[in-house]
Amino acid sequence: MEYYLQLIINGLVVGSIYSLVALGFVIIFKATKVVNFAQGELVMVGAYVCFALTVQFQLPFFASFLLTLAFSIVLATAVERLILRPLIGEPIISVIMVTIGLSSMLKSFVQMVWGTQIQVFPAILPQEPYMLLGLPIAPVYVAAFGLSALLFGVFSLFFKFSSLGIAMRATAFDQQAAQSMGIGIKSIFALSWCIAAVVSSIGGIILGNINGINAQLGHLGLKVFPAVILGGLDSLLGAALGGLIIGVLENICEGAAKDLLGLGGFKEVASFLILVVILMVKPYGLFGTKEIERV
Amino acid sequence: MSMHKCGLFYTTYAAEDGLFRSRFQKLCLGLFLAALLAVPQLVDSYAVSILNLILIAVIGAVSLNLLTGMCGQMSLGHGAFVGVGAYGAAILSNAGAPFVAALLGGGAISAMVGMVFGIPSLRLKGIYLAISTLAAQLILEYVFLHASSLTGGANGLPVDPPQILGFAFDTDGRIFYLILAVTVLCVLAVTNVSRTRHGRAFVAIRDYHQSAENVGVNLFAYKLQAFGLSSFLAGVAGGLWSHYTMYITPEQFSMGLSISYLAMIIIGGMGSVIGSIFGAVFITLLPEMLNLLISSLGGIAPDLSAVIVPMKEGVFGLMLVLFLIFEPEGLARKWRLTKAYWKLYPFAY
Numbered sequence: 001m002e003y004y005l006q007l008i009i010n011g012l013v014v015g016s017i018y019s020l021v022a023l024g025f026v027i028i029f030k031a032t033k034v035v036n037f038a039q040g041e042l043v044m045v046g047a048y049v050c051f052a053l054t055v056q057f058q059l060p061f062f063a064s065f066l067l068t069l070a071f072s073i074v075l076a077t078a079v080e081r082l083i084l085r086p087l088i089g090e091p092i093i094s095v096i097m098v099t100i101g102l103s104s105m106l107k108s109f110v111q112m113v114w115g116t117q118i119q120v121f122p123a124i125l126p127q128e129p130y131m132l133l134g135l136p137i138a139p140v141y142v143a144a145f146g147l148s149a150l151l152f153g154v155f156s157l158f159f160k161f162s163s164l165g166i167a168m169r170a171t172a173f174d175q176q177a178a179q180s181m182g183i184g185i186k187s188i189f190a191l192s193w194c195i196a197a198v199v200s201s202i203g204g205i206i207l208g209n210i211n212g213i214n215a216q217l218g219h220l221g222l223k224v225f226p227a228v229i230l231g232g233l234d235s236l237l238g239a240a241l242g243g244l245i246i247g248v249l250e251n252i253c254e255g256a257a258k259d260l261l262g263l264g265g266f267k268e269v270a271s272f273l274i275l276v277v278i279l280m281v282k283p284y285g286l287f288g289t290k291e292i293e294r295v
Numbered sequence: 296m297s298m299h300k301c302g303l304f305y306t307t308y309a310a311e312d313g314l315f316r317s318r319f320q321k322l323c324l325g326l327f328l329a330a331l332l333a334v335p336q337l338v339d340s341y342a343v344s345i346l347n348l349i350l351i352a353v354i355g356a357v358s359l360n361l362l363t364g365m366c367g368q369m370s371l372g373h374g375a376f377v378g379v380g381a382y383g384a385a386i387l388s389n390a391g392a393p394f395v396a397a398l399l400g401g402g403a404i405s406a407m408v409g410m411v412f413g414i415p416s417l418r419l420k421g422i423y424l425a426i427s428t429l430a431a432q433l434i435l436e437y438v439f440l441h442a443s444s445l446t447g448g449a450n451g452l453p454v455d456p457p458q459i460l461g462f463a464f465d466t467d468g469r470i471f472y473l474i475l476a477v478t479v480l481c482v483l484a485v486t487n488v489s490r491t492r493h494g495r496a497f498v499a500i501r502d503y504h505q506s507a508e509n510v511g512v513n514l515f516a517y518k519l520q521a522f523g524l525s526s527f528l529a530g531v532a533g534g535l536w537s538h539y540t541m542y543i544t545p546e547q548f549s550m551g552l553s554i555s556y557l558a559m560i561i562i563g564g565m566g567s568v569i570g571s572i573f574g575a576v577f578i579t580l581l582p583e584m585l586n587l588l589i590s591s592l593g594g595i596a597p598d599l600s601a602v603i604v605p606m607k608e609g610v611f612g613l614m615l616v617l618f619l620i621f622e623p624e625g626l627a628r629k630w631r632l633t634k635a636y637w638k639l640y641p642f643a644y
Contacts, residue, residue, distance in 0.1 A: 035422045086620045092421045093369045097561055098619045100554055104612025111605035222433070222550075225426050233422070269437035272430040279415055279427045 006135055007255040008248055013141040013210070015227075015247020016148040020203035021220060022227045022239035023148075023155065024196030030172045030234045031192035034084060034095050038103035039200060040221020041110075046072055046201025047208040047217060048110050051119055061124050065205065069198050076197035080190045103218060111215050120212040121205075144206045151199060152240050159236065168192060172234065226275035232288025241286065246271050314486065331475060335468035343467040345583060350471075350478040351535050352575035356559040357485045357568060358528030363557070364566035365489060366521035367501030368416055372428040373529055373556045375435035378548025380405035380530025381537035382439060382446050385454040394457040394538065398477075401537075402530035408435070409526025416518045420504070432553055439545035451544035454537045464538075474535055481528050486568050488524070497521055501566075558611065562618045564627025573626040581614065582607050 021039055028036045036042075049071050053064030083102055087095055125143055129136035159165035170178040171188045179185050204217065227246040231238020253270035257263040284290045305311040315321045335343050359373045370376075384401030388394060412431040416424055439446050446452055456465040457473060464470040488494045496517045499507035508514050537543045555578055563574025589603050618625065 035425070083616055083620070090619075090623060093363065093425075093557075093565075094561070094619050094623055096369070096422070096425055097557060098616055100557075101612040101615030101619070104554075104608045105616070108605040108607075108609025108612065112602045112609070222429070225429065229423070229426060263441065265437075265441070269434055272433045275430045276415070276427060276434070279419060279423060279430075283419055283423055 002135065003259075004252065004255060005133070007251045009132075009135060009137060009141075011248035011251030012244060013144050013247070014251065015244040016145045017203050017207055017220075017243075018223055018227045018247050019240045019243025020148045020151065020199050020206075021224045022231065022243045023152065023236065024198075024200045024203075025224050025228050026231075026234060026236060026239040027155075027168075027192050027199075028196045029228075031168050032084070032189050033172075035092070035099070036196070037096060037099040037221065038106060039196070039224055040218040041103040041106035042072070042076075042197050042200035043204040043207070043220055044110055044213070044215070044217040045075065045106055045204070046197070047204030047213045048114055048119075050201070050205045051121060051208060051213060052114070054122065055119070061122075068201050068205065072197035072201040073194045076193040077190055079197075080193040084189070084193070085186070103221070107215065107218055114215075116215045118212045118214040119208075121208045124209060138210075140206075140209050144210065147202065147206060148240075151202065152236065155195075155199075156236055164191065223271060226271040226278070228285075229275055229283075230278050230285055232285030234289055235285070235287035238285055238287035246274065249274060312490070314483075314490075328479075332472075335471050340467045343471050345579065347467060347471055347474050347539060349576055349579045350474045351532050351539065352556075352559065352579050353478050353572050354481045354532035354535070355529055355556050356563065356571035356575040357482055358525045358532065359556045360560045360563075360566065360568065360571040361485050361488065361497075361528070362521050362525035364560055364564075364571075365494065365501060366497035366518065367504075368413075368518060368521060369421070369425045369557075370428040370525075371425050371550075371553050371557070372412060372430075372432035372435065373525075374548050374550065374552030374554075375432045376405050376409050376526040376529040377533040377536065377552065377556075378439055378543075378545070379408045379435060379526075380533030381543050381548065382452065382533075383530060384534030385452050385537040385543060386445060388454060388457075388538065389452075394459055398457075398531060398534040398538075401534035402527040405530025405533065406523045406527035409529070410519050410523045413519050413522025416522065417515045429550075432550055436545060436549060439548065446545070449545065451542055452537075454541050454543065456541060457538045470539055474539065477531065477535060481531065482568060482572070485528070489568070493517065493520060498566075555611070558615050560625075561623075562614065562625055564625030567625070567627035569630060570625050570627030573630065577626065578611075581611060585610060 021043055024042065025036055025039045028034055028039075046068055050064050050068040053059045053067055054061055057064070059067070079102060083098055084095075087098055125139045127138070129138050130142065131137070159169055167178065167183045168188055168191070170181070171183060171185055175185060178188075204213070207213065207217065207220070223246070224243075227242035228239055229242070230245060231240070231242025250267050250270045254265075254267035257266035257270075278285065310316065315324065334346060355373065355377055359370065362368050362370055362373075380401040382401075383404035384397045387400045388397035392400060412428060415427045419427055440448060442448075443450075456463055457470065458464070459473075464473050489498075496507065496512045499510070499512055500514060500517060500521075504514060533548075536547075540547075559574030559578045560571050561574070562577055563572065564570025585603065585607055622628065
């Protein structure tokens with residue numbers, strides 16, 4: 001029992017990072033209808049930049065954290081301006097492929113600069129674990145969970161009350177109507193990429209503190225698809241819940257497969273099996289907008 | 296490839312519907328084929344081996360173009376379907392089946408798997424379908440890796456070179472002719488599909504599925520056919536691949552392979568058979584070109600070799616992005632423009 005409880009807690013922590021990455025994905029999809037296959041690479045680049053600033057340039061962690069966020073904003077603006085904007089109005093496969101091309105470029109950049117070995121962040125939080133229900137939990141896990149909860153809170157308030165957030169929702173709902181009401185669509189698109197890059201970087205930095213980072217970190221981006229499909233491609237709440245549910249489910253499946261069947265590495269595929277089932281049963285997810293077609 | 300004179304001079308419907316519409320075109324194709332047949336005699340075996348890889352890639356790209364370019368169903372799992380064919384053919388051939396049977400059997404297994412993963416396409420479109428085929432890719436990869444009693448798991452699976460009626464295709468030069476024959480058959484098959492009732496139904500589904508349904512196209516049946524046919528050809532490519540390389544491992548059929556097939560049809564030109572061929576040539580040659588470039592730069596900047604592997608991926612991504620931004624219709628459009636230019640030469644109109 002304790003084994004499964006531990007699995008659930010680990011799942012919640014990993015799931016909270018999936019949620020963060022999914023948040024970036026959903027924000028881009030909500031505002032621009034672009035499916036970003038480079039989300040995992042944004043996580044990776046953020047993690048590596050922060051790593052380089054803290055370890056190689058010896059900056060204090062907080063300063064490098066802020067600098068990383070600034071870097072993400074610059075990167076996202078450039079990506080949006082140079083790569084995505086020329087493709088507005090192109091078919092969906094082109095947009096998907098351009099983000100795949102972008103992910104190859106980012107991956108190659110990281111590998112050329114930092115190589116492929118695992119790099120370890122210096123410990124920032126205390127190592128002494130907290131005890132919860134008799135189980136040890138590392139402070140970095142608590143921080144990961146807390147930080148992503150905080151970011152979700154901030155962004156739900158932002159979308160609900162701030163005028164920029166309302167403009168973003170309006171753009172997502174109907175681009176032409178939003179434009180004719182005086183909303184600058186281009187800046188909304190750029191803004192959504194910036195937010196996505198910033199939350200992904202934060203996810204990357206947290207992950208770097210838990211597991212260390214390597215060039216495979218981009219693979220995390222794929223894990224986001226089951227989470228956002230489960231939650232619904234355009235729902236913030238869905239992203240949060242979807243990430244947590246997928247995180248927990250895949251950990252339990254992994255544990256159960258190892259425990260009962262002796263299968264290793266089932267984690268990699270469990271979430272995609274779940275994904276196929278969700279797609280067949282409820283393609284728009286728990287909270288996604290249904291696209292209704294009538295002739 | 297329509298090399299006819301300006302103006303339409305057809306006097307029969309059969310002439311207009313013909314696959315090769317002019318004598319000049321037949322002559323060009325004949326010369327091209329003759330040149331290809333002579334290649335193994337003229338160049339070294341390394342060049343022939345690259346040519347073999349290109350031909351196998353052509354089958355994969357043409358088959359994906361049937362599904363994605365013609366029928367509009369995006370697949371991120373094509374590499375895995377190639378893998379299913381490769382493992383299927385390898386297992387059959389190791390069990391004693393003759394090569395042709397193993398190749399067709401691998402294709403059939405791949406077609407069945409492809410149709411199973413094509414079933415969601417009735418409910419899902421666009422991005423949702425792309426993600427469900429992505430799931431297919433990752434699930435199949437897991438199966439390749441973990442069904443070790445069949446596939447050898449991470450250790451891989453050895454395969455014997457193909458043998459037909461006692462003749463072993465065991466050198467690059469010999470197997471080249473075999474691969475070339477299969478490739479020509481596959482390319483002809485896909486070209487012909489586009490001229491049939493089925494091909495027109497595929498195009499109708501791609502262009503607007505609702506009007507296709509309204510004029511009586513059975514969406515489910517035709518989408519499944521597209522998935523089945525495309526994965527069958529992918530499986531044939533995989534069967535050739537496993538018999539050619541003589542050793543297959545799961546990581547050969549990873550997400551990266553699926554993405555490079557998609558890159559081939561995008562860089563070549565969506566929905567165009569000749570485009571898929573151009574794309575396959577381009578994407579297969581790209582790393583070779585980089586190798587050449589790096590080795591010629593070796594004297595000037597010797598530490599470049601450390602970054603060459605990641606750089607290949609970066610250049611691949613960059614090419615993809617540049618093509619999508621500046622030439623979304625791919626090399627096929629460049630080819631059309633070139634032909635039009637020479638047809639009108641020396642006039643610009």
